[in-house]
Amino acid sequence: MSEIKEIIISSDKIHTDQYLVNMGPQHPSTHGVLRLLVRLEGEIVHHIQPHVGYIHSGIEKMCEAISYPQVIHLTDRMDYLSAHMNNEAVALCVENALQVEVPERVKYIRTIMDELSRLASHQLWWCVMGMDLGALTTFFYGLRDREHILDIFEETCGARMTLNYSLPGGVMFDIHPNFQKRVKEFIKEFKKKLPEYDQLLTGNVIFQERTKEIGYLSLEDAIAWGVTGPAGRGSGFSCDVRKHHPYSAYPLVQFEEKLDTRGDTFTRYRLRIEEMHESMHIIEQLIDNIPEGDYAVKMKGVVKLPEGEFYQRVESARGEFGVYIVSDGKKNPYRVKFRSPGFSNLFALNKMASGHKIADLVAIMSTLDLVIPDIDR
Amino acid sequence: MNALFQYISTVFKGIGTLLTGMKITGKYVFTPWNNVTQQYPENRDTLKMFDRFRGEVIMPHSENNEHLCTGCGICELNCPNGSIEIISKMELTEDGKKKRAIDQHIYHLGMCTFCNLCVKACPTGAIVMGQNFEHAVWDRSKLTKVLNQPGSKIAQGVKE
Amino acid sequence: MTNEELQAYLTGEFSKAEVKLGKQYVEILVQAADLHETSVRLKNEPELSFDYLFCLSGVDYPETMQIVYHLESVKHRHVVVLKVNTADRTDPKVDTVSDVWRTAKYHEREVYDLLGVKFNNHKDLRRLFLDDSWGFPLRKDYKDEVRIVER
Numbered sequence: 001m002s003e004i005k006e007i008i009i010s011s012d013k014i015h016t017d018q019y020l021v022n023m024g025p026q027h028p029s030t031h032g033v034l035r036l037l038v039r040l041e042g043e044i045v046h047h048i049q050p051h052v053g054y055i056h057s058g059i060e061k062m063c064e065a066i067s068y069p070q071v072i073h074l075t076d077r078m079d080y081l082s083a084h085m086n087n088e089a090v091a092l093c094v095e096n097a098l099q100v101e102v103p104e105r106v107k108y109i110r111t112i113m114d115e116l117s118r119l120a121s122h123q124l125w126w127c128v129m130g131m132d133l134g135a136l137t138t139f140f141y142g143l144r145d146r147e148h149i150l151d152i153f154e155e156t157c158g159a160r161m162t163l164n165y166s167l168p169g170g171v172m173f174d175i176h177p178n179f180q181k182r183v184k185e186f187i188k189e190f191k192k193k194l195p196e197y198d199q200l201l202t203g204n205v206i207f208q209e210r211t212k213e214i215g216y217l218s219l220e221d222a223i224a225w226g227v228t229g230p231a232g233r234g235s236g237f238s239c240d241v242r243k244h245h246p247y248s249a250y251p252l253v254q255f256e257e258k259l260d261t262r263g264d265t266f267t268r269y270r271l272r273i274e275e276m277h278e279s280m281h282i283i284e285q286l287i288d289n290i291p292e293g294d295y296a297v298k299m300k301g302v303v304k305l306p307e308g309e310f311y312q313r314v315e316s317a318r319g320e321f322g323v324y325i326v327s328d329g330k331k332n333p334y335r336v337k338f339r340s341p342g343f344s345n346l347f348a349l350n351k352m353a354s355g356h357k358i359a360d361l362v363a364i365m366s367t368l369d370l371v372i373p374d375i376d377r
Numbered sequence: 378m379n380a381l382f383q384y385i386s387t388v389f390k391g392i393g394t395l396l397t398g399m400k401i402t403g404k405y406v407f408t409p410w411n412n413v414t415q416q417y418p419e420n421r422d423t424l425k426m427f428d429r430f431r432g433e434v435i436m437p438h439s440e441n442n443e444h445l446c447t448g449c450g451i452c453e454l455n456c457p458n459g460s461i462e463i464i465s466k467m468e469l470t471e472d473g474k475k476k477r478a479i480d481q482h483i484y485h486l487g488m489c490t491f492c493n494l495c496v497k498a499c500p501t502g503a504i505v506m507g508q509n510f511e512h513a514v515w516d517r518s519k520l521t522k523v524l525n526q527p528g529s530k531i532a533q534g535v536k537e
Numbered sequence: 538m539t540n541e542e543l544q545a546y547l548t549g550e551f552s553k554a555e556v557k558l559g560k561q562y563v564e565i566l567v568q569a570a571d572l573h574e575t576s577v578r579l580k581n582e583p584e585l586s587f588d589y590l591f592c593l594s595g596v597d598y599p600e601t602m603q604i605v606y607h608l609e610s611v612k613h614r615h616v617v618v619l620k621v622n623t624a625d626r627t628d629p630k631v632d633t634v635s636d637v638w639r640t641a642k643y644h645e646r647e648v649y650d651l652l653g654v655k656f657n658n659h660k661d662l663r664r665l666f667l668d669d670s671w672g673f674p675l676r677k678d679y680k681d682e683v684r685i686v687e688r
Contacts, residue, residue: 052665052666053665053666053667056666056667058674060651060675061674061675066457069455069494070455070457070492070494073457073490073492073494074457096561097560137398137402144412144413147413148413151427154426154427154429154430155427155429156429157429158427158429158430158431158491158493158506159430159431159491162490162491162492164492164493172493172497173429176427176429196401199397199398199400199401200398200401200402201398203394203397204391204394204395204397204398205387205390205391205393205394206391206394206395209387223588223589223611224588224638224639224640225639225640226589226590226591226638226640228591237611238611239589239611244614301498308559308560309559309560309605309618310560310561311561311562311592311607311618313591320591322591322592322607324592324594324605324607326596334596335594335596335597335675337592337594339591339592339594339607343643343644343647344591344640344643344644347640347642347643376666459686
C-alpha cells in the first residue's frame with residue numbers, strides 16, 4: 001500500500017488524473033509472469049515499476065548444495081532460450097579454475113552450439129515480437145525455422161531446450177555423425193528464409209510506424225543501467241563479450257559487432273536480424289573445420305575447485321551472462337551468483353517507455369527480449 | 378496539402394508492403410510440402426525419436442532376465458535431484474563369499490530432469506536413456522518405478 | 538591498462554584500500570566507510586572511468602557479509618573487482634552506490650532480499666523477489682524445514 005502511495009504522490013503532488021494499472025502477471029506480452037505497475041495518464045505512460053519474483057526458484061541457493069557438474073543442469077532452466085551459453089559459462093568457469101585445457105574440437109563444437117542457440121533464440125524473439133504487435137503470421141514462420149535447429153539439438157544433445165550439453169572438461173557426447181550435414185543444410189535453407197523475414201515484417205509500413213523513434217535509450221543510460229546484448233548495442237554500447245573478452249573458438253573467427261547509435265525500438269529489432277546473419281557467418285567458418293580429437297578431457301570423478309573466486313563472462317542471446325563462483329575447496333560451491341542479462345535490461349524499461357503510449361510499451365518490451373526465469377532465477 | 382499528400386502516400390505504401398508480405402504467405406499456401414508440422418497422435422506408429430533422445434531412465438534386461446547393475450550407487454550420488462534410490466542387499470556367491478547386489482533400483486520419474494548425469498556416470502552401463510516421452514499418468518505414485526525387473530539378477534562377469 | 542599497471546595505479550591512488558592482483562582481475566578491498574567515496578572516484582577519474590557495473594553480489598562469510606562489485610570501463614576496457622566487508626554479520630549495513638551506477642539500485646534490492654544487507658541512503662529499499670515475511674535465504678544459517686531437504 002505504501003508503495004502505491006509513494007508512486008502516486010511522487011514529487012510532492014497528488015496526481016488525481018493519473019491512475020495505476022497492473023500489466024501482468026498474466027499478460028501475453030510479458031512472456032511469462034512479470035507484473036508491471038504502470039502509472040498512466042490517459043494512454044500516456046508516466047512511470048513503470050516492474051515487480052518480479054513470481055517464479056523465483058532459488059537456483060543460487062540450490063547450487064550451494066550440489067556439485068559443479070550438477071550446477072550446469074540448473075542453468076538450463078534459467079534462460080531456457082540460451083541454455084547452451086549458460087551451460088558453457090559454468091563449464092568455462094570451472095575449467096579456468098582448475099586450469100584444464102580443453103581440446104580444440106570442444107571449442108569448435110561449443111561455439112557452433114552457441115551460435116545455433118543464438119539463432120534459435122532470435123528466431124523465437126522475432127516471431128513473438130511480430131505477434132506482440134498483432135502480426136500472427138510471423139509466429140508460425142519463426143517457429144517453423146526454429147524447429148530445424150531444435151532437431152539438430154535433439155539429435156546431438158538428446159534434448160531440445162534443456163540441453164545440458166557442456167560439462168566441465170568438454171561436452172556430454174561427441175557430435176552426431178549427421179551434425180555437420182544437417183547444420184549445413186539448415187544454413188543453406190535459412191539463408192533463403194531470412195530475407196522473407198524482412199519482407200514479412202521489417203519492410204512493413206505499419207510495423208515501422210509502430211517501432212521507429214519509440215523507446216529511445218541513450219548510450220549513457222545504456223551503460224548506467226547495464227543494458228547489454230542487442231538492446232545495448234542498439235544504443236551504441238559496445239558490449240559484445242565475444243569481441244572484448246573472447247572465449248572458446250571466438251578468437252579464431254571473423255565477425256562483426258553490429259553497433260548503431262539510434263537507440264530506438266526499430267534499431268534494436270534490426271540489430272537482432274543482422275546478428276542472425278553474423279551467427280550464420282560464424283557457423284559457416286567453423287562447421288567444415290571441426291578438428292579431430294577427443295570431445296572431452298578426463299576429469300576426476302569429484303570435481304573440486306581450489307579456494308578462491310572465479311568469474312566467467314559469456315555472451316548469451318540477450319546480453320552478457322556472468323557466473324561468479326566462490327569456492328572454499330569443497331566439492332560444492334560456497335556461493336554462486338548468476339549475472340543474468342534480463343535482470344539489468346528489464347529495469348531500464350522505465351527509462352525507455354516513459355512518455356510513450358501504453359501500446360508502445362508492448363513493442364519496447366519485446367525488443368528487450370525478456371525471459372522471466374532469467375530475471376527471477 | 379503536403380501533409381495530406383504524405384498521408385495518402387503512406388497509405389498506399391502500407392498496402393504495397395502488406396502485399397509483399399502476403400506474397401510470401403501466398404507462396405506457402407500453394408507449396409504445403411514446405412511445412413514441418415507433424416500429425417502427432419495419428420503418426421504414433423511411425424514416429425521415431427532420435428537415438429540420443431532423453432525420455433526416461435531405463436535398465437535394459439537380457440532375455441535371461443539379467444541386467445548389468447551392481448548396485449554400487451554411483452548414479453544415486455550423481456543425481457542432482459535425488460530421483461534415484463538404490464536399495465542393495467547382501468548375496469552369497471557360489472564360492473561362499475558375501476557380495477553386494479541390487480535389490481531395488483527405485484527411480485522417481487516425477488523428480489527427474491533428464492540431465493543424463495546418472496547414465497554418464499554408470500561404470501557398467503547398466504542404465505540408459507529410453508525413448509518414451511508419453512509420461513502422463515492419472516496417479517502420481519505411478520511415476521515411481523522400480524527399474525530392475527522382479528526376479529532379475531546380475532549378468533555373469535560384471536564387476537564393480 | 539593491463540592488470541599490473543592497474544594494480545600499481547590503484548595502489549598509488551587509494552592509500553586506504555587494500556589492492557591485490559587476484560586470479561583474473563585486480564581486487565580492491567575498501568572499508569565500509571570509504572565505499573562511496575571510492576566508488577565515485579573509480580567512476581569519475583578519467584584514467585579509470587569504471588562506468589559499467591556488470592555484477593553486484595553479496596557473499597555470506599562466517600564473520601562478515603561481503604559485497605562484491607564487478608566493474609568495467611567501457612573506454613579503457615579494464616576490469617576491477619571492488620569489495621567491501623560489512624562490520625556486523627547479523628545486521629549488515631553498507632552505503633548504497635545506486636547514485637553512482639544506476640543499475641545498482643535493483644541489484645542492491647536483490648542483495649537485500651536474499652542476504653539482508655541494508656544499504657544506507659538507498660531510495661527504495663524493498664524486497665525484490667520474496668515477500669516481507671520470508672527470511673534471508675542465501676545466509677548460511679537460513680533454515681527451512683519444509684522446503685529444504687538435507688541429503
